[in-house]
Amino acid sequence: NPAIHFHxxxxxxxNRTIINNVTGSFPEGKITTLVGPSGAGKSTxxxxxxxxISQSSGELYIAGQAIEHYNPIDLRRKVGIVLQSAPMIxxxxxxxxxLPRVLQNSSLxxxxxxxxxxxxxxxxxxxxxxxSSLSGGQKQRVSIARTLVNDAQILLxxxxxxxxxxxxxxxxxxxxxxxxxxxxxTIIWITHNLQQATHVGHYMWVLMxxxxxxxxxxxxxxxSK
Ligand code: ADP
Ligand code: ADP
Numbered sequence: 133n134p135a136i137h138f139h140x141x142x143x144x145x146x147n148r149t150i151i152n153n154v155t156g157s158f159p160e161g162k163i164t165t166l167v168g169p170s171g172a173g174k175s176t177x178x179x180x181x182x183x184x185i186s187q188s189s190g191e192l193y194i195a196g197q198a199i200e201h202y203n204p205i206d207l208r209r210k211v212g213i214v215l216q217s218a219p220m221i222x223x224x225x226x227x228x229x230x231l232p233r234v235l236q237n238s239s240l241x242x243x244x245x246x247x248x249x250x251x252x253x254x255x256x257x258x259x260x261x262x263x264s265s266l267s268g269g270q271k272q273r274v275s276i277a278r279t280l281v282n283d284a285q286i287l288l289x290x291x292x293x294x295x296x297x298x299x300x301x302x303x304x305x306x307x308x309x310x311x312x313x314x315x316x317x318t319i320i321w322i323t324h325n326l327q328q329a330t331h332v333g334h335y336m337w338v339l340m341x342x343x344x345x346x347x348x349x350x351x352x353x354x355x356s357k
Contacts, residue, residue: 133196135160135286135318136181141190143176143342150176151187152342158286158335160195163312163319165329165350168339174322177339178288181320182211195285212279216291218271220263225249228263228274232282240281251314252277252307269300276307280315287311289321293328305332 134157143151151173158164166174179185180192183199192199194211202210209232220228229248230240240248246256252273258266263274272292279287289308293301309332311317323329329336330350338346338353346353 133160133193134158135195136320137193137196138180138344139191139193141180141187141192143180143185144188150342151180153190154342154344156337156344156347158318158320160318161312161316162334163308163321163332164335164337165333166320166322166337166339167324167326167329168345172339173342174339175290176342177337178213178290178320178322181286181288182208182213209282210284211286211288212282212284213288213290214272214275214279214292216294218268218275218292220266220271220274223263224259225254225261225263225266225274226259229277229281232278244281248277248280251280251311253303267300268296269303272296272300272304273307276304276311280311284317286318286320289319291322291324294324301328308332 136158138154138156141151141154142149166177168174176185180187183204194202194207199207221231226245229245233240245259249256249258254270254273266274293304296304305328308319312319321333333350336348336350336353337344
């Protein structure tokens, strides 16, 4: 099974067609990039994948199961999302990592927190740091770490490097490649940067005006242009 499969998915809002009859897959364990002009529907595709929005028609499958059959809380644990702005709650890095557990009425141990932080390249001195004092790249690492606390199988990334400087972009790219490699997490990654898309992605969706106009291996798609 693909990690996610769209079958004739259409989304209409106020009679306007935002997503138009999209059929396609995100292969399991691979990195798929979503490219296309602003307004093409990329963010909307991500929101459909964790049910922040529901399609008007068509079937959407997560790991072979219709998305409606998931409990919404389980779905959002399984399908993590990371945004460009890397929003943090007030408090320490530990508080931010612990957030998913608090929502489940439990708590992360210090050992687990240290191990997850190490996975995203931050040492244990970060645990008690104020989250608001972090750099953009460090906040992005903590956002990614939060999805690891939930043991997410699928990661949705919405322009996560567009606000970062060149070095931080490279570091975050490498971190996502590591999470994909080490944990086998399926990645769906919106990027404006075609160079980034070919560097990090195995597979690519090209969207335009709410339609999926091409899907396939990143190298093949770009060489055919
Ligand atoms: P992209 O991420 O490719 O820039 P979006 O998915 O954000 O595109 O938006 C696709 C289109 O849908 C845009 O024209 C946008 O204005 C419209 N859109 C997105 N969300 C909504 C909404 N909640 N209500 C109405 N229109 C929306
Ligand atoms: P981005 O370009 O980062 O995708 P947008 O500015 O397009 O962000 O959208 C910001 C938010 O507003 C999103 O949640 C989107 O769904 C919503 N939105 C976008 N366009 C419209 C619209 N025409 N009507 C209502 N909501 C919209």
